[in-house]
Amino acid sequence: MERKEISKAVLKRLPGYLSYLKTLNVQYISATTLANALGMGEVQVRKDLAAVSDGGRPKIGYERKGLIQDINSFLGYDNATDAILVGAGKLGQALLGYSGFKAYGLNILAAFDAKPAVSQVDGRPVLPMAALEDFCRDNNVLMGIITVPTPAAQQVCDRLIGCGIQAIWNFAPTHLDVPAGILVQNENMATSLAVLSMHLQAKMKDEK
Amino acid sequence: MERKEISKAVLKRLPGYLSYLKTLNVQYISATTLANALGMGEVQVRKDLAAVSDGGRPKIGYERKGLIQDINSFLGYDNATDAILVGAGKLGQALLGYSGFKAYGLNILAAFDAKPAVSQVDGRPVLPMAALEDFCRDNNVLMGIITVPTPAAQQVCDRLIGCGIQAIWNFAPTHLDVPAGILVQNENMATSLAVLSMHLQAKMKDEK
Known part of the structure; x- marks a missing residue:
């Protein structure tokens, strides 16, 4: 996806999502589920994920592996x-x-x-x-x-x-x-x- | 000396002074010398040192070992x-x-x-x-x-x-x-x- 400008605050939260997502064993995950699991605000999580991935689908959420890939790619972790x-x-x-x-x-x-x-x-x-x-x-x-x-x-x-x-x-x-x-x-x-x-x-x- | 309230900015600079002071081999050092060596403002260094040590003497400066002790003690490094x-x-x-x-x-x-x-x-x-x-x-x-x-x-x-x-x-x-x-x-x-x-x-x- 097109690279957007992103605040340092968002950047600080992304590794946390990534680390948690990697421990799960589900195919899909919604921003709501993620927010609840990490004790964070739903609106914030929704915005953060939308900034780095366009894979979110209504009522279903994000495909977990795709989301991991998008965050990895955004953070440059996939590009040694x-x-x-x-x-x-x-x-x-x-x-x-x-x-x-x-x-x-x-x-x-x-x-x-x-x-x-x-x-x-x-x-x-x-x-x-x-x-x-x-x-x-x-x-x-x-x-x-x-x-x-x-x-x-x-x-x-x-x-x-x-x-x-x-x-x-x-x-x-x-x-x-x-x-x-x-x-x-x-x-x-x-x-x-x-x-x-x-x-x-x-x-x-x-x-x- | 009496413990003063100190800002986080000062706290962040203290380990830098300490690290530099430990490498020297002089008996006395002035705030001016220290400021020049570290490329910092003289006024700032003077204030920082005064906040953690009352060993500074006009025209002579600080006794290096005493100053190291004062910063160590202030930062809690001497108290494992x-x-x-x-x-x-x-x-x-x-x-x-x-x-x-x-x-x-x-x-x-x-x-x-x-x-x-x-x-x-x-x-x-x-x-x-x-x-x-x-x-x-x-x-x-x-x-x-x-x-x-x-x-x-x-x-x-x-x-x-x-x-x-x-x-x-x-x-x-x-x-x-x-x-x-x-x-x-x-x-x-x-x-x-x-x-x-x-x-x-x-x-x-x-x-x-």
């Missing part, structure tokens, strides 16, 4: 994105070894590190930084994942952009400056932990 | 939080094996799974769900990490709250309903990947 990862420390290695990303269309080809401590993780090579430029060019890589320590993050980011990277998934807890047209998606686990930890501290203080 | 993880699949195991969390004061005591495929990860036990209630009570656990598939997430969440859990780190790509006073921090990697992937799709369309 090749990526490289820079910073093969503990977090980098954990991400490299996480097979679940394949379901989301992410294919990490290789990792790079200033001082590689291992030569591969789950069959994916860990290469020295000197090999970065050639690898990106040879494999036409457009996505980079940054898992280096904060002080190295901006420099790595600049170098990735020099290699033609267009989208950066940043796990370093710092802001990255990038030119217009390059997208940075920050994944700040340290901040998440701080938010949770502060909540607990406040809780324990209240109880005293 | 015991947590349990539910859902020992690929992502759960990756988190369980990620030693970097210790630096952020997170201590995952054990994992629980409906059908444990392994008995331990890096010395931390993976237990059947039936053991959840007793374990939480015996260890006075207040934080729970959810890495189960979406359809199981709300049920697991309810069960954790029944166990006395006050703060939930949710990696399932779905909204969780919780009573007032319980904090849920969502870590939606699937959404991040969708955002990145859509950016790349739009890029490639533009180039055609």
Whole structure:
């Protein structure tokens, strides 16, 4: 179907529908059933699904497999994105070894590190930084994942952009400056932990 | 120092300062130096540091180690939080094996799974769900990490709250309903990947 403009809020809900739909074993499912199962508003679910699929039929609903395909396709999960990862420390290695990303269309080809401590993780090579430029060019890589320590993050980011990277998934807890047209998606686990930890501290203080 | 109210924006910047400060080898550092090094505004850095530490001295700046301690303490990183993880699949195991969390004061005591495929990860036990209630009570656990598939997430969440859990780190790509006073921090990697992937799709369309 024709691609529509879609809000980030809708985008955030789509993986939830997808994940639930995959667990079902029915041929058809209506927006109402889906809304009830996920504890969401029926109108919202109806609108969300209409934005990504035109397979809905009155009184019957959506063919489940077709709907899964439409959401997958909309989110780009069916179109594997090749990526490289820079910073093969503990977090980098954990991400490299996480097979679940394949379901989301992410294919990490290789990792790079200033001082590689291992030569591969789950069959994916860990290469020295000197090999970065050639690898990106040879494999036409457009996505980079940054898992280096904060002080190295901006420099790595600049170098990735020099290699033609267009989208950066940043796990370093710092802001990255990038030119217009390059997208940075920050994944700040340290901040998440701080938010949770502060909540607990406040809780324990209240109880005293 | 007396705990001040602090905005989430400040909270998001603190881990960045901390990470950078740890890499230095100087005794004192000024807000100006820090701002320049991180490419941030001097006024903002000055305000942020003043909010978490009263160690700043005119013309000298902050004693680096003291400042690290103050930020650590403010973020709760020096006060290890015991947590349990539910859902020992690929992502759960990756988190369980990620030693970097210790630096952020997170201590995952054990994992629980409906059908444990392994008995331990890096010395931390993976237990059947039936053991959840007793374990939480015996260890006075207040934080729970959810890495189960979406359809199981709300049920697991309810069960954790029944166990006395006050703060939930949710990696399932779905909204969780919780009573007032319980904090849920969502870590939606699937959404991040969708955002990145859509950016790349739009890029490639533009180039055609």
